[in-house]
Amino acid sequence: MxxxxxxxxxxxxxxxxxxxxxxxxxxxxxxxxxxxxxxxxxxxxxxxxxxxxxxxxxxxxxxxxxxxxxxxxxxxxxxxxxxxxxxxxxxxxxxxxxxxxxxxxxxxxxPNKEGEQFIDFYRLKDNMSKNLLDSLDIVESEFDQATQSNIMEKAKNADRWREKKILFQLDIIKAFAKKYPRSAHTLFLLEQLGRADSEPKNYLSIFNSLDKEIQESKKGKSLLEEIKQANQMMAGSKMPNIEGENPDGKKFDLSILKRVNLVICWTSYSGKSRKNNQVLVKLYEKYKNKDVEFIGVSFDKKRDWWVNVIKDDHLTWPQYSDLQGAKSPNAKNLSNYNVTYFFLVDKNGTVLTNNDLSLDFVDSEISKNLAGR
The missing domain is CATH 2.60.40.10 (Immunoglobulins)
Structure with missing residues (x-):
């Protein structure tokens, strides 16, 4: 019993x-x-x-x-x-x-100290961002009440303040990291903000303020790698070498670079890339005789697909691929595995723009860099 x-x-x-x-x-x-x-x-x-x-x-x-x-x-x-x-x-x-x-x-x-640290983070956020949020509310209200004659001006002003709000998040995270250098929450907050590619110097400054144990954690090492990757593609940095060959079997050589060069990271099987090609073909016609070159870098694996799309989409600018797909060093070094991806370099291979350009801004950025150099 x-x-x-x-x-x-x-x-x-x-x-x-x-x-x-x-x-x-x-x-x-x-x-x-x-x-x-x-x-x-x-x-x-x-x-x-x-x-x-x-x-x-x-x-x-x-x-x-x-x-x-x-x-x-x-x-x-x-x-x-x-x-x-x-x-x-x-x-x-x-x-x-x-x-x-x-x-x-x-x-x-x-119920725990980890949660209490988040309460403190939002308290910091409230104290630091009140004036900014008040200003943002004002410009958002002005945008909502915009007329046809001033809507573009109000929209640009609202966008500027939205960007200020995003960047101000880094100041808040920095203040939190200073108070809690042993908290892994900073890594999480930086990851969620998702600005390592555009703000690598600020990210690195915050990362370096953290306790060594946090830096050497799995998430810490991953973030540091992302920061290093972004740093090498900032304006003023030297473009990493483009691996692979063109369809005729020739390797990339810096001698093909002109005054301003648009590097296009793409794949033949991406619907977005194919749509972009329609715009790029027209842009190339506009700039090809103005000391501007386009350089395609494909992350394809199948040569036939790559070569056929080059022909079908009438891509007459230099094209390179090592046909390793996502395993290509190009994918890691040039675009951090993003497709599609655009950036500008000068005739020496020096990066002219910070990270990924939107296709909408490629034209204006090429013109600006031509005029300023």
């Missing part, structure tokens, strides 16, 4: 150990519309962990989680959307979701 009792106790403890302890959320929700929802997602893979209708009342719900990690709390209320990072773990989360104040961080009480 005692053996059976012990066995039951053992089985009960095993089942209890396997049952994940939930994360419990208690929110006061207010000032949302009738169809508003809150969503909790994983930023790693986009998996939706919970969706709840917002009731403008006290709401409680649970998430059974086998492991802890980063998560995003989102609110959607028509065109009004909020997004907040937090650290998901077992235990109790308490907060306030206010539809009239979506800039305010909703979590007020969390």
């Amino acid at each position: 005692k053996k059976q009792l012990y066995l039951l106790i053992l089985l009960a403890s095993l089942f209890s150990a396997c049952d994940p302890v939930p994360a419990t959320f208690n929110f006061e929700t207010k000032n949302f519309g009738p169809n508003a929802v809150m969503i909790i997602q994983s930023p790693e893979n986009g998996e939706t962990l919970k969706v709840e209708n917002i009731t403008n009342a006290n709401q409680t719900f649970k998430i059974n989680i086998p492991v802890k990690g980063y998560a995003i709390l989102k609110t959607e209320d028509g065109d009004h959307k909020g997004e907040y990072y937090f650290y998901l773990d077992k235990g109790s989360f308490k907060g306030v979701l206010d539809g009239k104040n979506i800039n305010s961080y909703p979590l007020k009480s969390v």
Whole structure:
């Protein structure tokens, strides 16, 4: 009888150990519309962990989680959307979701120190960015009320302030990293901001302020590699060598470079690349006699596809490929695996533009660099 009792106790403890302890959320929700929802997602893979209708009342719900990690709390209320990072773990989360104040961080009480650091990050953000957000609200309002005669001016002004807001995030992350040099949250926040390719110097400055253990973590090494990659493609840097050969079997040589050169990273099987080719053919006709060269670098693997598209799309500028696809050194060194990708270099192979150019700006950037050199 005692053996059976012990066995039951053992089985009960095993089942209890396997049952994940939930994360419990208690929110006061207010000032949302009738169809508003809150969503909790994983930023790693986009998996939706919970969706709840917002009731403008006290709401409680649970998430059974086998492991802890980063998560995003989102609110959607028509065109009004909020997004907040937090650290998901077992235990109790308490907060306030206010539809009239979506800039305010909703979590007020969390079960761990990792979560408390996020509360502090958003507190820093509120204190540092109030004036900027007020200015952005003003220019957004002016843009909404723009007339046909001034809409372009108001749109450009709004874009400038939106860019300021994005760049200001780096100042906030920098302040957080200074306060918490041993926190891996800085790596996560930099990764989510996604500006390593355009702000590598700022990223490196923040990275170097972190504790050595954080720098040498798996995520730290990955971010550092991304920063180094971006740094070598900044204006003033020397373009990495283009590997491979042209369709006639000749290797790339710097001697083909002209005063201004557009490097085009593409693939024959990309629908976007094929559409871009239609625009590029016309641009090449405009500039080919003005000391400008286009250079195509394909990340293809099949020679027939590559050569046939060059012919079919009437691409008359120099083309190179090592036919290694995504494993090509070109893919890593020139565009950090992005397709399509554009940048300008001068006759010495010195990069003229910081990172990827939008096709919409290729024409104006070529003209600007021709005029300034």
